[in-house]
Amino acid sequence: MRAVQVSEYVKVSIIRHHPNKAPLDLKVTTVPTPTPSPDKYLIEIHSAGTNFFDILQIQGKYQHQPPLPWIGGAEFAGTITALPTAGTSLKYKVGDRVFGATQGAYATHILAPEHTLLPVPSGWSFEDAAGLFVTAPTSYGGLVHRAGVKAGDWVLVHAAAGGVGLSAVQIAKAKGATVIATAGTARKREIAREFGADYVVDYTDKAWPEVVKKLCKENRSGNGAAGVDIVYDPVGMIEASLKCVAWNARLLVIGFAAGSIEKVALNRVLLKNVSIVGLHWGQYAKFETGTVGDVWKGIFDLVAQGKFRGTAFKDESFYGLESVPKALQALGGRETWGKVVVNVDDKAKSKL
Template sequence: MSQELHHHTMRAVTYTGAGGREVLSVEDLALPVPGTGEVLIKVTAAGINRADLLQRAGNYPVPEGASEVPGLEVAGTIEETGAGVGNWDFGTPVCALLAGGGYAEYVSVPAGQVVPVPDGVSLTDAAGLPEVAATCWSNLVQQAGVGRGDWVLVHGGTGGIGSFALQLLKALGARPVATAGSAEKVQRSLELGAEAAINHREEDFVARMKEITGGHGADVILDVMGAKYLEKNVAALAQGGRLVVIGLQGGASGTLPIGKVMGKNAVVTGTMLRPRPAEEKAGIMRDVAEHVWPLVTSGAIRTTTDAVFALEDVAAAQDRFEEADRTGKILLVTGETP
């Protein structure tokens, strides 16, 4: 199934090298052609993620075979399907998890990574859902096995991942606690579903976590900091606790107190979503559509969009992403900004 495309190029963002905003360029590129098992999406909006900025700085290599165009998630409509793809009609609203290529007017993606937009969510806001939903579900549920009543410490409660994780954890019956860097962000974390929130600039999160949990500690920690928090995270874990490191904002190499890990019978793991095989991503997105989208539709999880920028304003959009007062997702739109 396809509708004839009457043009062969598209606008897309490229990085002309490694560096700051000066390496950003919007160019005309060849339209992607969907291969076997792929669909072509006409992009309405793309979400900005930290990996995009790491890639811009030269610190996040593009996986083999992936587009050099940045962007790990989009929402839009089905434009064309490749061989071996059934069940997608032209014009169907969808969102997708990508290995790259999202900052563009069109993107080709394995069909398994494409899911319907949750009911009640606009096509623009939906662009901010796939990466964060897949990250939270795969790490908190599949990897760490979060269960009802588990104490879960989420670092950065008001960021894109944090704000989604708090809502998901609350909906799953866990007991989320957040760290945040200001009184306003502490309050916002509580509004998002945290049972308690810790201002990490004023309080020691290890001591506070013990206090909040009545001496128990964290059954699971979702960490975006890496090295800076490694030893403190292990100290904050409960017996049998699981530390899942998904970001390196505080450095890539730290000291792991192995004796404490052993003494707590704890598990320390690190994951990345982008380099995983397409089949694995498809499995994650199937679960997301089945288990997470109903929570979005019911309002238990709300999309949190901070700001929307036109594709041509990508430099301003990435600048906004890095600002400390951002709460929620930054989106790029290919048409008129809403």
């Protein structure tokens, strides 16, 4: 099989406004195709999703570093070509379309255990499904299970044009909330609107909290007029967001894409009677396995109702494993929206 194998760490960083600093040293090599194992399915990969942790991993900076050499990537969608050799009562059969996440997605084939796989939703392309495994449950788990989003809530979604952001916008809207989306470019704000945001705000404007407060004051009544009920923050903007929240607000700490872990003045937490809650979705499989099933059921229900669609970046396409460096460059440059996906072969274009 062909794969992007990492035999030594990439010694460059990928940061905004430095497009030439990219993982261009990554190469596609030929390695043995995995053979069926007792507990893993063999899957032909059609599309692979990219993540910021992939960038960290190829530089040796991620908390989970496989021993060299290893194959990059984690998220994928493809077709099952062989079953676990010791399997009984298997959930999937040869030919089934699945998506999931496990080490080694930047390849034409991968071995994956059953608990890491889910069926590709009916009518979905491999391209869209490849970006579903991380983003959708992060947003659903945060908004529904941690923040209890409900009809009538006002939800502020930061970095709303990113993969988790667009998922959050759709989930909040599906639950009957009004969404204020923040994004740093006109194109990203346009995308947030296309995915359902009611209002968009430029968070590069330092006065953005005042803009949010004004929107609430002009369009809400009662205690809610003071600000939003829920903040969804994958960036690291909790401190500033406390300036525009309502009484009893819930602030979700999803991540720190801005690069620094902020410190919060707790007097504001007290005065507005707010809750700040974290979400580490990756640990639910260890500590709350039942919640994992509930979350995916909720997501698939929204998909079936036509209230949730794929978030794959469409302004530029990435075909073939040779495009992985370019895709990671685009992701690291933060000029893309949604989920940057590499289409490993032309089959990824087909929805059926």
